[in-house]
Amino acid sequence: MRGRSLCPGVLCGPMNKIEPGIGISRRYLHDEVADRMRELIRSGEMEPKARINEGELTERFGISRTPLREAIKILATEGLLELLPNRGARVASISETELEEMMEVIAGLEATAGDLACRTITDGDIDAIETDHRAMVVAWKGGDEAGYFSHNRRIHEGIMAASRNTILSNIYESLSGRIQRSRYSAHQTPDQWARAVSEHEQMIELLRARDGAALATLMREHIRGKKPVIAANYGDAEGV
Amino acid sequence: MRGRSLCPGVLCGPMNKIEPGIGISRRYLHDEVADRMRELIRSGEMEPKARINEGELTERFGISRTPLREAIKILATEGLLELLPNRGARVASISETELEEMMEVIAGLEATAGDLACRTITDGDIDAIETDHRAMVVAWKGGDEAGYFSHNRRIHEGIMAASRNTILSNIYESLSGRIQRSRYSAHQTPDQWARAVSEHEQMIELLRARDGAALATLMREHIRGKKPVIAANYGDAEGV
DNA sequence: CCCGGTATGATTGTATTCAAAATTCATAGA
DNA sequence: TCTATGAATTTTGAATACAATCATACCGGG
Numbered sequence: 001m002r003g004r005s006l007c008p009g010v011l012c013g014p015m016n017k018i019e020p021g022i023g024i025s026r027r028y029l030h031d032e033v034a035d036r037m038r039e040l041i042r043s044g045e046m047e048p049k050a051r052i053n054e055g056e057l058t059e060r061f062g063i064s065r066t067p068l069r070e071a072i073k074i075l076a077t078e079g080l081l082e083l084l085p086n087r088g089a090r091v092a093s094i095s096e097t098e099l100e101e102m103m104e105v106i107a108g109l110e111a112t113a114g115d116l117a118c119r120t121i122t123d124g125d126i127d128a129i130e131t132d133h134r135a136m137v138v139a140w141k142g143g144d145e146a147g148y149f150s151h152n153r154r155i156h157e158g159i160m161a162a163s164r165n166t167i168l169s170n171i172y173e174s175l176s177g178r179i180q181r182s183r184y185s186a187h188q189t190p191d192q193w194a195r196a197v198s199e200h201e202q203m204i205e206l207l208r209a210r211d212g213a214a215l216a217t218l219m220r221e222h223i224r225g226k227k228p229v230i231a232a233n234y235g236d237a238e239g240v
Numbered sequence: 241m242r243g244r245s246l247c248p249g250v251l252c253g254p255m256n257k258i259e260p261g262i263g264i265s266r267r268y269l270h271d272e273v274a275d276r277m278r279e280l281i282r283s284g285e286m287e288p289k290a291r292i293n294e295g296e297l298t299e300r301f302g303i304s305r306t307p308l309r310e311a312i313k314i315l316a317t318e319g320l321l322e323l324l325p326n327r328g329a330r331v332a333s334i335s336e337t338e339l340e341e342m343m344e345v346i347a348g349l350e351a352t353a354g355d356l357a358c359r360t361i362t363d364g365d366i367d368a369i370e371t372d373h374r375a376m377v378v379a380w381k382g383g384d385e386a387g388y389f390s391h392n393r394r395i396h397e398g399i400m401a402a403s404r405n406t407i408l409s410n411i412y413e414s415l416s417g418r419i420q421r422s423r424y425s426a427h428q429t430p431d432q433w434a435r436a437v438s439e440h441e442q443m444i445e446l447l448r449a450r451d452g453a454a455l456a457t458l459m460r461e462h463i464r465g466k467k468p469v470i471a472a473n474y475g476d477a478e479g480v
Numbered sequence: 481c482c483c484g485g486t487a488t489g490a491t492t493g494t495a496t497t498c499a500a501a502a503t504t505c506a507t508a509g510a
Numbered sequence: 511t512c513t514a515t516g517a518a519t520t521t522t523g524a525a526t527a528c529a530a531t532c533a534t535a536c537c538g539g540g
Contacts, residue, residue, distance in 0.1 A: 029493075065522090074317050167345050220355065303525090325492095
C-alpha cells in the first residue's frame, strides 16, 4: 500500500462509479495526482530542490490546475514539498540534522511497534520474521545486496505490521517514505553488519519471550546504530 | 496561539516559513483558513461528524471556494477531517480503538522524547520541570483542576521540548491536538493520581541520572496508565 | 397509510478566468 | 565589458464558471 495520508479515517473511498473498461475508480483526481507525484519524488525523477511547474504538470497529467494544487498542498503537509509563497513549491530537501531527527523518530516508532507487537504476535509471525532474517543473512553472504535490503525491510515491516496499530503504521510509512532512498541503499561495514545481524537475532529472541520493554529498547538502539550508515549514504546520494 | 500549521501527517516540513527579513508575513489564504478551521474544531464549535458546508464557510471567511478547499485537503491529511467522495467533508470522529491506538503512539513519542531529552537537557530545565511538578501536586491537593492539568501538560511539553527534535515535536503536537479535549479534562481516581505523581517523580530522577532507556520505558508506561482514564472520559465527552 | 420512483434543487468536483507577483530578457549606462 | 534597470512574459494565488453527483420533496400506486 502506498504512502497515503495518515488519517485513518480518510480513505479513499468507496469507489462506486463504474468506468467503462475496468474497475470502479471513484478516486479523487487530486489523490491520484498526489500518488503520481509521490512516485516521481521517490523515484528521483523530481529531485530535491526542484521547482514544481504547475503548467508542466497539468499538461503531463492531463488535468487542470485545481486538483494539482490540492495535491501540492497535501504533499506539502506530508513534508514532501515545500511551499514558497508566490513562487509555488519545490521538492523538499532534507538537511543533515533533519535526517538525524527523523531517524530518531523512526527509531522511536519502531521501538513502539516492537513493544506493541509483543502483545499479540503469534509464533507463526515470529517464524516468518526469522525466515526472513535467515534469508537476509544468506543474501548478504552471497553478495546479493538487493535481496539483503529486501529481506531486512520485510523484517522491520513485519514487526510494524505485528503492532496492529494502523496509526503507528501510517506515520511510520509516511516518515520512512521520505528517506527510503537513503535507508535501503546504504553500505555497511562488516562490523556494522555483524552488529545488525546480532541485534536482529536478539529481537527475535525478545519477540519469542514477548518482552516488549526490552524489545523497544533494543529496537531503538538498532535503528540508532544504522544512523551513521544512512547519514553517510545520504550525503552521497542527495548532496546538499 | 497556535499559529502554525502542523503537519501531522507526517511530517512536517516547515510549511510556510517566511524568513526574509521583516515581519512581512504574507501568509497563504488557505493557511489562514486552515488555522481558523482547526480552532473551530478544537473549540468544539464544529463537532465530530458535522458536515462541512463550503458555501457557508466561504461566506463566513469571506473567501472563495478555492482556498477553502485547499484548507480542507490539508486538514483531511492531518486527520482532522474526513473526505466523503462527492459529499464533501466532515469533522473526523475518533473511534474507541483509534483513540487507543493514538494513545500508544503518543506514549511512544513521549518515550522517545524522554530518551532524547537525557542527552542534552540541563539541570536548569530539570529544575523547571520539578517546579511544575510540585505546583501540579499543590493544585491537585487544592482541588484546582485547571491548574493541575495546566502544570501536568507543561511537564510533558517540557520534556518534549527538551528532546530538541522538531520533527518529533510536530508529530506529537499534531497527534495530541486531535485528542486534547479528552486528554486534559479527564478525572482520575485517587490511586491513579498517586501512581501518576509517583511516576512523575521517577521521571525527574531518571532525567537527573540522564538514564534515557529507563526513562523511555517509564514514560511509555506512564502514558499507558492514563489510557483508561482518557478512554472513559472520551466516551462521556464525545459520545459516539 | 406506507412504499417506491421521479424530478428538482443543492452541493460537490473540476475547469477556466482574472489579477498580482515574480522571472526573464533586453537595453542603457558606467 | 559588466552591472543595473525596466518592460514583457511567465507563473502563481484566488475567484468564478460549468458539469456531474447527491439529497430531498413530491407524486402515484398498492
